[in-house]
Amino acid sequence: MLTRPVTADLLRGAVEVEHTEHGLLPHRLPARGRAQCPDEQLLTIESQPSGVRLVFRTAATLVELDVLATKKTYRGVPTPPPDGVHELLVDGRLVGRAGVSEGNVLTVDMSTGETETRPGPVGTVRFPGLPEGTKDVEIWLPHNETTELRALRTDAPVESVPPGDRPVWLHHGSSISHGSNATNPTATWPALAASLGGVELVNLGLGGNALLDPFTARTLRDTPAGMISLKLGINLVNTDLMRLRALTPAVHGFLDTIREGHLRTPLLVISPLHCPIHEDTPGPTAPDAEAVRAGTMRFRATGDPGERAQGKLTLEVIRRELERVVRQRAGEDPNLHYLDGRELYGAHDAVEHPLPDGLHPDTATHRLIGQRFAELAFAEGGVFAAGHG
Template sequence: MRSVPLVGGPVEIRGALDLVTTPWGVMPRRLPAWTKDQHQDPTEYGVTVMPSGVRLVFRTDAREVEFDVLTTTGQLDSEPQPQPTGTLELLVDGAPAGRQQAPLGNVLRMAGPGAEQLLIPGEPATVRFTGLPTGMKNVELWLPQQTPTELVALRADGEVLAPLPDSRRRWVHHGSSISHCLGADGPTGTWPVVAASLGGVEVINLSQAGNAMLDPYVARTIRDMPADLISLKIGINIVGLAAFRRRTFGPAVHGFLDTIRDGHPHTPLLVISPLSCPAFEDTPGPATTGPNGEVTALGDPADVAHGALSLTVVRAELTRIVTARRASDPHLHYLDGRELLGPDEVDDLADGLHPTAAAYRRIGERFAAHAFASNGPFQ
């Protein structure tokens, strides 16, 4: 086995816009380094180092490859075990070639959400894939979408070369946990990856679980990066945190779109409203999680008349905004999120909010059928 440099060599790390240097190696991060100074909450940084859509890409004639990685996962004091570390998936020439559970590494212990964390340090472990096909081939290692993963070392029993340029269109997507897909059955089971595979495009997933808040630094990131297609899923986090009122929501959406259009004036841009979620359809946030794990809304439905946001209001506002802007922006499109998961499918919400693994795949298939259709926004 020969060692292959992870940085400055033939390996490309795609899906990440920053590499954080750690004592062990490098950790991919899905937003640029400059955005860290604008975070208001540690969870903002935490979700950007959860590598949804991040993969190592190279060519090799090796029959066996080894990756040393160090994961970091959380554990509440009330829980007997750390949270699942997720799955590493290997693709060879685009086809599945192996799945391995990500090894347990660092553990962050805490009394509850938002409490002070105690780091129990771990060490890197090796994940090995054997029996790869003979000859030169394209290899992708997809990192677990829910688990920060430090890349420590790569070894192969053959030659490793840089990947060929990716000639596919680049699709940039931003959304909430429902696009981050922590509960998918693996990194290639997230709905953006499923849709990208069906649509024949390369996806960059900038979704941030719990933090899709129309943050200006995200809009500037999208503005400044190459993109052939752009989609934004807007609303559920804003309602769940009661972050805006009707008066402030519309201008924030306009400002977010204006910033993106500064860099991509004619790029197809699809705005997606929230999927069905019974708790928030007519009741505003904030959200809470009950003892049974179900997500519920704490707001007063009567407050909607005074400017509070429910999902029904958000969908109406997004429809109004997109319709008005299309008069001068024909490349702007709208998709009602209930076409991806509707009110008759809420049994597929594992906790009343987040889809099951099977539902994530179905959402990806439906998105692809809509967006990449011959008359679709991403045709």
């Protein structure tokens, strides 16, 4: 077996990489942005490599990857989430899934936000029995586990693959875009939509942190892309972060910053998907204590609908304002577009595909959302159709 360290030239979908004592850690926000908001939840989320994959060319029939995973659990919930999944594709076709049970364990107290990390060992992801002959291999990293990459072992030499001519789709959103509740990394709706659309994905879906932060806007501004989408709104309600008075200029400022680096790039603003608990009820969102005591995770809205008169945000309020802002700007920015998120997941879908925890879709619903987005954005007549294929 040939052993080599994992190097940045093998990675796609990361904004930046960090060399740690264990190997290479992909990041989805740059160091400067991370330093401007030392929030522990954000730092955990951005280091979870949603959409990040290793890409290389090899004749190997056996591939092993040494990783140090950080697994997230919740205090009071007795059943831990399943291990993160690594998926291996050969020439675009899925041929294997594997994970590691070893690693660090990060325990989160949902009531206080406090966290505790218990160190653990490096594990090995193994993919035997690959097809003979030279091929392009992708290993998609777990979307929901921080993963430090220590070493790559193969039974034949590996070479990096130069970027092809597929355009880059840069997407930013909340935990749904991050992939929450999807069972595997290629099943998140952005990964599926990118595959159907024939584009290269850079996924800046940041669970709980699509909050119109200036450092996120600068990251989007500075990341090369042929098309950009922003799914905004739900986290502003979850966190009860701002009122309507602050929302409007914050959205304008976010778009202004992105346009500094992408003046004419097609830019799609997506309003929130349907979420029954917050359609007309403000946040903040909180875990349902009764469900947690029963051993499951479920969320509820704790705001008062009457507070909308004081400027508290609901999903209905945010949809109206996002559409108004886009229409206001579209006269001077013909490459700016709006999509009502309910076209991806609406009230009728909630009957057949309810959100299991009240906030996040399951894998089947991720598939539905990804297919609809691909049809609306990448297919003929879609806002991104001219930028791909």
